[in-house]
Amino acid sequence: MSWSLYKRTRSHSRVQLVFQYLTYLTFGAIVACLSKLPYAQRVALGGVWFQYIVSPISGSKARISENIEHVLPNLGLKDKQKVFGGVPNNIGRTFTELFFPDDFLQIIETCEITGEGYNAFKEAQLTGQPVILVAGHFGNYDSIRGRLVLEGHNIGSLYKPLSNPFLNRIYVSRISKIGFPLFPN
Structure with missing residues (x-):
């Protein structure tokens, strides 16, 4: 994929596009590494990668917490924390499955x-x-x-x-x- 395919638009500044392109390259490298593993291990590692690396640096924790509160408002705090801990892993596993x-x-x-x-x-x-x-x-x-x-x-x-x-x-x-x-x- 060529950088020239993406021109600067009103919705993406040049800095955003550079960051997004670097994210794309990093993601591509991770997918290439995952492709060397058997499927079950690939999916499990994709979940761990998202849970412990992507989720903390992407700011998704706040959105996950808000969504749990919206969908399960009557769930006890301990149970909400349990659900909260599994969501990023599940997102990573899902994306890994979809990318293979x-x-x-x-x-x-x-x-x-x-x-x-x-x-x-x-x-x-x-x-x-x-x-x-x-x-x-x-x-x-x-x-x-x-x-x-x-x-x-x-x-x-x-x-x-x-x-x-x-x-x-x-x-x-x-x-x-x-x-x-x-x-x-």
Whole structure:
């Protein structure tokens, strides 16, 4: 990827673009190192890397804490701290899975989808009725979409573009391998 692909825009100052490009290069080096490991170790190390390195320096701790408070306001402090400790690791594991889509698809191919929602989806498919899937999730948000695509379903998906244009380009190319079409929201 060439630096010249990204011109200075109103939304990104030159300093921001330099920082984002350096972040992209660092991320690329880490992904290259992770690619040398077996998948399970790669995902685990990606979680640890995000939990102990990326999260503390990125300022994500405040956002994670606010989100936990918003979603689980009645949860006790001890339980909130337990959830808080696991969120950055889970984010890192998810991104590691998404940045290695071929391996990720092999893993989810063995997973079974169950439940009333899945049964309703299959029934709608049989009758030719269009379906909008809305999902909350724990873990990788692309697991269900990827599994349904592997079953032969055409699943469009909304995604939130990354604020770093260099990383976003790779992110979109990787999640496109899990399923397409994609629509930025």
